[in-house]
Amino acid sequence: MSKLPILALLILPLLAVILGGYLAFTGNVSTTDVVLCVVGVVLTEYGITFGFHRFVVHKAFEPHPALKAVALALGSMAWQGPVVNWASTHTKHHALSDKEGDVHSPTISGFIFAHCEWLLEMSSDQMNEIRAKWGGRYLKDPMIAWFDKTFLWWALASLVIPFAIGGWSGLLWGGFIRIFFSSHITWAVNSVCHYFGPRMFTTTDQSRNNAIVGILALGEGWHNNHHAFPTSAFHGLTPWQFDFTGLTIRIFEKLGLVKKVQRIPKEYLERRRTEHINSEILPLQPGDEGAPTEASEAKAA
Ligand SMILES: [Zn+2]
Numbered sequence: 001m002s003k004l005p006i007l008a009l010l011i012l013p014l015l016a017v018i019l020g021g022y023l024a025f026t027g028n029v030s031t032t033d034v035v036l037c038v039v040g041v042v043l044t045e046y047g048i049t050f051g052f053h054r055f056v057v058h059k060a061f062e063p064h065p066a067l068k069a070v071a072l073a074l075g076s077m078a079w080q081g082p083v084v085n086w087a088s089t090h091t092k093h094h095a096l097s098d099k100e101g102d103v104h105s106p107t108i109s110g111f112i113f114a115h116c117e118w119l120l121e122m123s124s125d126q127m128n129e130i131r132a133k134w135g136g137r138y139l140k141d142p143m144i145a146w147f148d149k150t151f152l153w154w155a156l157a158s159l160v161i162p163f164a165i166g167g168w169s170g171l172l173w174g175g176f177i178r179i180f181f182s183s184h185i186t187w188a189v190n191s192v193c194h195y196f197g198p199r200m201f202t203t204t205d206q207s208r209n210n211a212i213v214g215i216l217a218l219g220e221g222w223h224n225n226h227h228a229f230p231t232s233a234f235h236g237l238t239p240w241q242f243d244f245t246g247l248t249i250r251i252f253e254k255l256g257l258v259k260k261v262q263r264i265p266k267e268y269l270e271r272r273r274t275e276h277i278n279s280e281i282l283p284l285q286p287g288d289e290g291a292p293t294e295a296s297e298a299k300a301a
Pocket residue numbers: 093097189190194207223227
């Protein structure tokens with residue numbers, strides 16, 4: 001990947017936040033600006049968590065085709081790359097988590113590298129290799145392949161829409177400042193959630209449950225749970241682990257808009273928890289009902 005667009009993606013939103021901070025300090029921010037920013041962050045972040053992550057990569061449920069299209073469009077609008085780039089990088093992360101070859105591991109490459117520097121360091125050849133090795137199964141789905149191809153149009157639309165609604169300040173808040181927050185929230189799952197927080201389950205990586213990222217990233221911060229049960233539709237596994245994305249999956253299921261929702265059987269969950277308390281490292285069995293592993297994810301890729 002050329003470094004220039006990635007550098008721009010890192011720097012422009014940061015400059016926008018500084019300008020936005022100054023405008024807020026001097027009382028030059030409208031309600032429309034704030035709404036465009038907050039709604040933009042939530043919707044595009046939701047496209048990533050519900051669409052790219054839990055549906056495309058982990059097949060944690062099957063959405064109605066219309067819902068699938070909306071989720072793929074919203075995820076593409078997050079400016080986190082075409083869906084197949086995102087999905088294949090994440091598949092590789094699960095297969096080699098916190099081991100040599102993991103694209104973003106804070107314990108191997110350092111915190112800043114895992115947070116966002118890896119994006120700068122990755123060449124187009126490396127990205128193409130990752131797509132070729134881990135992305136084939138995603139391209140078999142015609143709708144996913146189409147959104148992958150048309151990524152740039154959706155990304156541009158995510159700037160045009162706030163501009164059409166709120167003019168230049170709409171573009172600043174609903175475009176660039178929104179991108180700053182949604183990017184850093186997603187990146188925090190890769191960096192913070194492999195570094196800070198308790199672990200509920202024994203896994204072969206350093207994944208953690210982080211409550212702050214749990215809330216900001218719409219449930220994705222319960223990341224140790226996610227590495228323990230990659231295909232579970234729900235990342236929050238206790239009543240106090242608030243999982244906004246999981247909650248909406250439940251609502252969509254009741255409305256008949258999603259089906260085949262993957263749940264971890266209670267007994268299995270308890271067994272894994274007990275293993276952790278006893279500090280016994282018992283590997284997951286790939287064939288276990290409802291509990292696919294990182295190894296089985298890699299095999300499926
Ligand atoms: Zn992870």
